[in-house]
Amino acid sequence: MTRLVRIFGLLLVLSLVLAACAQQPTPTPQKVVETVVVTVEVPVTAAPSTPAPTPAPSGFGETLKAVQARGKLVCGVNGQLPGFSYIDPQGNWSGFDADFCRVLAAAIFGDATKVEFRPLTTQERFTALQTGEVDVLIRNTTWTLVRDTDLGLNFTVTTFYDGQGLMVRKDSGFTKLADLNGATICVQKGTTTELNLADTFSTAGLQYTPATFEDINQTYSAYAEGRCDAVTSDKSQLSSVAKGALPDPENHVILDATLSKEPLGPVVRHGDDQWLDIVRWAVFATFFAEEKGITSANVDQGKANATDPEIKRFLGLEGDLGPKLGLSNDWAYNIVKQVGNYAEIYDRNLGPNTPTYIPRGLNSLYTQGGLLYSPPFR
Amino acid sequence: MRRSTSIPLWRDERFLRIFGQVLFLLILFVFLGYLINNMLQALKQQGLALGFSFLRLTSGFDIGEVLIPYDRSSTYGRAFLVGLLNTANVSLLGIVFATLIGIVVGVARLSRNFLVQLLARIYIEALRNIPLLVLLIFIYSGVFLKLPQIRQALYIGPVMFSNRGVFAPWPIPTDGYPAFRLFLLLGLLAAAVTWFVLWRHGQRTGRPPLTWFWSLLVWLAFTVIGLVVFSPFEMEYPRLEGLRVLGGKRLTPEFMSLWSGLVIYTSAFIADVVRAGIQAVPKGQTEAARSLGLSSFQTLRFVVFPQALRVIVPPLTSHYLNLTKNSSLAVAVGFPDLFSVSGTILNQSGRAVEVIALAMSIYLSLSLLTSLFMNWYNRRIRFVER
Numbered sequence: 001m002t003r004l005v006r007i008f009g010l011l012l013v014l015s016l017v018l019a020a021c022a023q024q025p026t027p028t029p030q031k032v033v034e035t036v037v038v039t040v041e042v043p044v045t046a047a048p049s050t051p052a053p054t055p056a057p058s059g060f061g062e063t064l065k066a067v068q069a070r071g072k073l074v075c076g077v078n079g080q081l082p083g084f085s086y087i088d089p090q091g092n093w094s095g096f097d098a099d100f101c102r103v104l105a106a107a108i109f110g111d112a113t114k115v116e117f118r119p120l121t122t123q124e125r126f127t128a129l130q131t132g133e134v135d136v137l138i139r140n141t142t143w144t145l146v147r148d149t150d151l152g153l154n155f156t157v158t159t160f161y162d163g164q165g166l167m168v169r170k171d172s173g174f175t176k177l178a179d180l181n182g183a184t185i186c187v188q189k190g191t192t193t194e195l196n197l198a199d200t201f202s203t204a205g206l207q208y209t210p211a212t213f214e215d216i217n218q219t220y221s222a223y224a225e226g227r228c229d230a231v232t233s234d235k236s237q238l239s240s241v242a243k244g245a246l247p248d249p250e251n252h253v254i255l256d257a258t259l260s261k262e263p264l265g266p267v268v269r270h271g272d273d274q275w276l277d278i279v280r281w282a283v284f285a286t287f288f289a290e291e292k293g294i295t296s297a298n299v300d301q302g303k304a305n306a307t308d309p310e311i312k313r314f315l316g317l318e319g320d321l322g323p324k325l326g327l328s329n330d331w332a333y334n335i336v337k338q339v340g341n342y343a344e345i346y347d348r349n350l351g352p353n354t355p356t357y358i359p360r361g362l363n364s365l366y367t368q369g370g371l372l373y374s375p376p377f378r
Numbered sequence: 379m380r381r382s383t384s385i386p387l388w389r390d391e392r393f394l395r396i397f398g399q400v401l402f403l404l405i406l407f408v409f410l411g412y413l414i415n416n417m418l419q420a421l422k423q424q425g426l427a428l429g430f431s432f433l434r435l436t437s438g439f440d441i442g443e444v445l446i447p448y449d450r451s452s453t454y455g456r457a458f459l460v461g462l463l464n465t466a467n468v469s470l471l472g473i474v475f476a477t478l479i480g481i482v483v484g485v486a487r488l489s490r491n492f493l494v495q496l497l498a499r500i501y502i503e504a505l506r507n508i509p510l511l512v513l514l515i516f517i518y519s520g521v522f523l524k525l526p527q528i529r530q531a532l533y534i535g536p537v538m539f540s541n542r543g544v545f546a547p548w549p550i551p552t553d554g555y556p557a558f559r560l561f562l563l564l565g566l567l568a569a570a571v572t573w574f575v576l577w578r579h580g581q582r583t584g585r586p587p588l589t590w591f592w593s594l595l596v597w598l599a600f601t602v603i604g605l606v607v608f609s610p611f612e613m614e615y616p617r618l619e620g621l622r623v624l625g626g627k628r629l630t631p632e633f634m635s636l637w638s639g640l641v642i643y644t645s646a647f648i649a650d651v652v653r654a655g656i657q658a659v660p661k662g663q664t665e666a667a668r669s670l671g672l673s674s675f676q677t678l679r680f681v682v683f684p685q686a687l688r689v690i691v692p693p694l695t696s697h698y699l700n701l702t703k704n705s706s707l708a709v710a711v712g713f714p715d716l717f718s719v720s721g722t723i724l725n726q727s728g729r730a731v732e733v734i735a736l737a738m739s740i741y742l743s744l745s746l747l748t749s750l751f752m753n754w755y756n757r758r759i760r761f762v763e764r
Contacts, residue, residue, distance in 0.1 A: 122725060123721050123724065123725050126725070126728055126730075127730050130424055130426070130730075131420075146728075147728070150727075150728055151426075151728040152424040152425045152426050180621070181620065181621070182619075182620045182621040182622035183621045183622075184542060184621070189718070189721065189722050189725075190721060190722050190724075190725030190726065191725075194439045194440075194722070194726075195438045195439055195450075195726065197440070198438060198439050198440045198449075198450035199438070199450065202449070202450055202451075207622070208440075209442055209622075210439075210440045210441070210442045211442050211632070211712060212441075212442060212712055212714065212718075212722070213712045214709050214710070214712070214718075214721075218712065221519065221523075222523065222712065225519070225523040225524070225541055226527040226528070226541055227523055227541055227542065227631065229621055269424070270424065270425055271423075271424075271425070
């Protein structure tokens with residue numbers, strides 16, 4: 001009797017599965033989205049308290065909807081890079097990249113704290129974004145053509161213009177690239193850094209042996225032990241980590257030679273142009289605020305007696321820029337008020353008073369010889 | 379007699395049995411189909427296409443340790459091959475040394491000498507119970523990276539120890555090498571003749587001389603004479619030149635850590651397998667061998683071990699498989715094995731599904747090959763029933 005019950009149970013399950021399959025092989029993309037949504041709704045009805053795993057929403061407006069429904073932004077970050085994204089001694093996420101996650105949360109929710117930080121390795125990062133595990137990837141990721149196309153990703157705006165450099169011991173006497181002929185060079189694996197290193201040395205006709213490691217700490221500790229003559233990475237990372245991870249930062253120096261351009265910035269998935277716009281303009285908002293001298297300290301005052309129509313539009317006093325992005329009209333106000341403009345974010349994390357000081361260089365406004373330039377808020 | 383016509387189909391034991399199995403298979407296939415379909419749909423949605431054509435693209439990255447020529451302009455496919463060879467290399471060397479050490483420790487574990495037995499027991503118990511990853515990281519950052527820097531390298535004899543690696547002098551062939559090779563072949567022939575003559579002598583007189591010993595001696599004599607006459611090899615000593623050590627044989631700290639970690643860890647398991655195998659041989663066998671006047675080494679070599687092997691080989695196979703699979707922990711010490719290289723390929727090409735599928739099927743093939751070989755060996759040494 002129990003056997004019979006069991007078999008009927010199996011039959012029931014089978015028929016359900018078959019039924020679920022029957023509606024699937026419709027080839028139109030419309031249907032595809034539908035089936036994906038169906039698969040998600042099952043766990044929701046089964047256990048309403050647990051949040052549904054996000055099934056990589058990618059149609060227009062899907063990402064924003066999913067983020068709003070979830071009530072927080074999931075932001076993929078590095079997590080091991082002081083000055084960019086790491087957990088500070090107080091236990092808070094802090095850093096330049098982490099602050100841009102907050103910028104987005106402030107724009108979407110009006111609350112910069114509604115971010116869930118998801119530390120990712122270089123290897124996990126693209127898959128995590130492609131599969132929708134994170135909504136946006138702000139993890140010092142270099143913008144390249146292949147990544148922009150082949151991986152199904154869109155790079156939004158460059159938030160940090162970086163370049164790849166080499167760090168050596170001061171007592172080694174190396175001053176230029178050619179000195180490193182035959183050297184062993186520590187590098188983190190799976191990065192553009194690794195590729196640029198190979199390109200640069202082969203172009204210059206120099207020999208070298210790479211020693212590749214899975215994570216940052218391993219890479220720098222091997223270098224610190226003398227496993228390698230030099231370590232290579234983005235200059236920002238070198239200066240940030242040199243001052244953090246090495247036992248004797250004063251004995252190391254970053255060579256002048258720049259191996260490559262490394263534009264770093266937020267990355268989103270292909271397919272949701274609204275989300276791309278939101279991320280892009282949230283970053284532009286920080287540029288614009290700096291350009292107009294709006295800071296978190298004076299934004300309230302500025303809002304009260306704004307006369308410049310562009311600032312009025314920016315702060316949501318005039319026009320409907322926010323709703324055009326699918327956001328509230330005070331989205332930019334919230335960004336500046338809660339996180340700050342670009343200069344504030346930069347100085348807080350990478351400014352002269354921080355242990356991870358990096359001169360602004362290219363990361364200044366275009367008016368000051370840099371590359372930061374916001375399109376008009378109109 | 380049971381009348382099958384009277385039993386309805388849904389109560390027919392035979393029918394239900396078959397029906398249940400068919401149903402199970404069906405569900406399994408439908409489930410798998412659903413998963414695969416889901417993946418394909420998701421990939422399509424992302425605008426990503428499956429395919430292995432990327433293996434022909436230029437990889438663009440360098441690999442620190444290669445057994446075949448490779449540089450940044452080689453293809454992804456070749457990078458895979460480099461990783462595979464590195465994995466095969468470390469696994470094979472690991473298996474050989476783990477077996478040797480395992481047998482010695484396993485026998486020592488049963489020694490009647492208290493100290494030897496205690497040491498063997500400590501070795502087994504301590505190393506078997508440390509996670510391999512911890513052991514590897516300890517060996518890498520606690521031992522090999524702590525060796526002196528290259529400029530203050532430590533010399534033990536002609537071998538150079540530094541945290542850039544262990545460099546040993548290595549013979550390289552000279553002009554005399556081809557002639558030497560011919561001469562060695564001649565030596566082999568002479569050894570065979572010696573063996574045959576002595577064997578015939580033994581057959582005739584009934585008192586076999588040390589056949590193997592003498593033929594080996596003849597061959598060794600030829601080798602020594604050949605080495606002196608032709609000087610076929612030139613020792614190449616490692617020397618520091620600029621930033622590099624040139625010449626000699628180089629073993630990187632990454633390779634050394636992974637290899638020694640795998641050997642130490644696996645040998646502890648093998649030692650226990652060997653102990654169990656030896657203990658599975660009835661005590662009477664040992665006693666009988668001893669009463670026949672065999673020495674304790676002879677007892678072990680000719681009586682106990684051949685019988686123990688039958689018990690040892692099946693679990694030994696599984697430890698060999700473990701060692702091969704554990705070699706993927708190379709990623710923790712920066713050794714470019716198959717898994718580590720495929721991780722890089724994945725990241726540079728963005729082909730997650732293909733790369734992981736390829737890596738998994740290669741590991742699967744390696745494991746199946748190993749177990750195929752071990753099963754063959756197991757059949758060969760099986761107790762022949764008469």
